[in-house]
Amino acid sequence: MSTEAAGSLADRVTKPDEDVADKPVSQEVKDGAPGSELQEPDYTVEVKLSDLQADPNNPLYSVKSFEDIGLDERILKGLSTMGFRKPSKVQERALPLLMGNPPKNLIGQSQSGTGKTAAFVLNVLSRIDLSTPQAQQTPQALILAPTRELARQIVGVIQAMGQYLDGLVIGTAVPADRQSRPAAMTCSVIVGTPGTVQDMVKRRVLNPTQLKVLVLDEADNMLEQQGLGDQCIRVKAMLPRGLQVVLFSATFPPHVHRYAEKFAPDANEITLQHDELTVEGIRQLYMDCDTEEVKYANLVHLYGLLTVGSSIIFVKTRASAVEIEKRMTAEGHTVASLTGAIEGSQRDAVIDSFRSGEAKVLITTNVLARGIDVSTVSLVVNYDIPTAFVAGSRAQEEPDYQTYLHRIGRTGRFGRIGVAITFVSSREEWQMLHKIQDHFATNIERIDTSDWDEVEEMIKKIIKNSRAQSDFSK
Numbered sequence: 199m200s201t202e203a204a205g206s207l208a209d210r211v212t213k214p215d216e217d218v219a220d221k222p223v224s225q226e227v228k229d230g231a232p233g234s235e236l237q238e239p240d241y242t243v244e245v246k247l248s249d250l251q252a253d254p255n256n257p258l259y260s261v262k263s264f265e266d267i268g269l270d271e272r273i274l275k276g277l278s279t280m281g282f283r284k285p286s287k288v289q290e291r292a293l294p295l296l297m298g299n300p301p302k303n304l305i306g307q308s309q310s311g312t313g314k315t316a317a318f319v320l321n322v323l324s325r326i327d328l329s330t331p332q333a334q335q336t337p338q339a340l341i342l343a344p345t346r347e348l349a350r351q352i353v354g355v356i357q358a359m360g361q362y363l364d365g366l367v368i369g370t371a372v373p374a375d376r377q378s379r380p381a382a383m384t385c386s387v388i389v390g391t392p393g394t395v396q397d398m399v400k401r402r403v404l405n406p407t408q409l410k411v412l413v414l415d416e417a418d419n420m421l422e423q424q425g426l427g428d429q430c431i432r433v434k435a436m437l438p439r440g441l442q443v444v445l446f447s448a449t450f451p452p453h454v455h456r457y458a459e460k461f462a463p464d465a466n467e468i469t470l471q472h473d474e475l476t477v478e479g480i481r482q483l484y485m486d487c488d489t490e491e492v493k494y495a496n497l498v499h500l501y502g503l504l505t506v507g508s509s510i511i512f513v514k515t516r517a518s519a520v521e522i523e524k525r526m527t528a529e530g531h532t533v534a535s536l537t538g539a540i541e542g543s544q545r546d547a548v549i550d551s552f553r554s555g556e557a558k559v560l561i562t563t564n565v566l567a568r569g570i571d572v573s574t575v576s577l578v579v580n581y582d583i584p585t586a587f588v589a590g591s592r593a594q595e596e597p598d599y600q601t602y603l604h605r606i607g608r609t610g611r612f613g614r615i616g617v618a619i620t621f622v623s624s625r626e627e628w629q630m631l632h633k634i635q636d637h638f639a640t641n642i643e644r645i646d647t648s649d650w651d652e653v654e655e656m657i658k659k660i661i662k663n664s665r666a667q668s669d670f671s672k
């Protein structure tokens with residue numbers, strides 16, 4: 199993929215509140231301690247997973263077992279400790295394509311929350327050589343993600359899956375709090391954001407010469423977004439030719455797909471049509487809110503429900519995230535916010551407290567729209583409907599279909615049930631919602647807010663149902 203191509207692609211894009219990264223650099227090398235970054239509370243939204251995995255039409259369905267796929271015994275043990283019994287559809291399809299030799303590139307798509315992370319992590323763990331101390335300290339696989347939160351989450355997944363692999367050391371390459379010269383990345387797997395990785399390679403603290411696999415998670419966003427796309431291309435240009443390139447996302451809009459095919463030439467592909475993308479377990483609803491004040495009032499009305507499980511409220515700008523947080527806090531509600539305006543360890547502290555269930559309501563921008571996996575999230579609110587600028591125009595907006603899908607996909611993870619409510623405050627927004635509905639061939643139902651008791655009853659019922667379902671591991 200050429201640099202010019204990336205430039206023109208990035209031009210047509212929305213402006214998410216992202217972690218674009220020519221910021222200071224950090225190194226955080228971790229050993230293989232299991233799952234320390236993925237601590238979640240012990241209550242979860244449960245489903246009968248075995249039923250879903252036995253239904254051929256479900257994205258979690260598979261006929262094979264992890265053993266059939268030919269994974270190393272120690273990796274199988276890691277999966278079993280994590281409670282993974284059977285692969286999902288995307289895992290069953292992607293793993294044989296990824297693990298074949300000679301290695302082939304892959305462009306992989308599947309619905310949100312269906313286990314794409316495990317698909318690329320299992321390939322990485324299967325390909326790295328940990329047979330000597332020198333190999334253990336040589337970067338062999340690089341995984342890039344758009345945000346520090348997602349990079350840290352992926353590190354947690356690798357730690358958990360690779361917990362029985364002796365000598366596995368994972369490096370996290372995300373922006374540091376302060377400018378500091380990082381130590382050499384002496385680890386076999388590196389997960390990071392593109393700007394920080396680019397900087398580390400330039401400073402020669404990350405030796406890319408032995409890298410065998412490059413993964414882009416949320417690949418459409420990584421290639422499309424202004425800044426990130428250029429950084430990814432620059433990083434790839436510094437890596438050995440012929441390394442395996444793996445691109446995963448729930449969405450690959452056609453204009454990005456073309457670039458993806460250049461970035462990962464001759465790739466095997468697993469793709470979906472956009473009417474196959476919505477997740478059955480996510481109940482999509484909307485509320486009419488005439489004014490900004492009504493939106494706020496409705497959010498406060500919903501507060502009691504928001505705290506039943508965990509909830510994420512998506513807003514358009516950093517400023518409105520802070521404003522809503524301040525106002526709700528002043529009125530005695532407990533909410534947290536995370537945007538690109540805060541940095542480093544402060545961001546880590548917010549997401550960690552949300553993951554642990556200490557903070558149950560998180561107000562955020564598109565920075566957390568993608569990839570974040572917190573199984574207790576039972577409610578997502580689109581306080582502001584996601585929009586993008588029409589190509590070539592800084593004035594005309596259209597619905598941001600991809601972001602809508604990723605945002606609502608923060609709930610309903612791996613067969614769980616969740617609710618997504620979009621606030622609609624103008625005729626234009628109402629039209630956008632209808633376009634989203636048509637685009638995904640889905641149904642977004644109106645909630646009548648004239649009787650709040652009824653609203654509460656209805657949403658509680660959906661959330662309760664999900665919580666009442668039987669044991670996830672059965």
Ligand SMILES: Nc1ncnc2c1ncn2[C@@H]1O[C@H](COP(=O)(O)OP(=O)(O)OP(=O)(O)O)[C@@H](O)[C@H]1O
Pocket residue numbers: 281282283284285286289308309310311312313314315316447448568569570571573607608611612
């Ligand atoms: N085979 C499996 N068995 C049980 N749980 C699984 C399995 N595969 C993945 N999971 C769990 O499903 C959840 C969602 O997985 P993951 O985060 O990889 O989804 P994703 O497809 O990457 O979603 P997104 O598109 O939102 O990034 C995680 O909590 C993960 O631990």
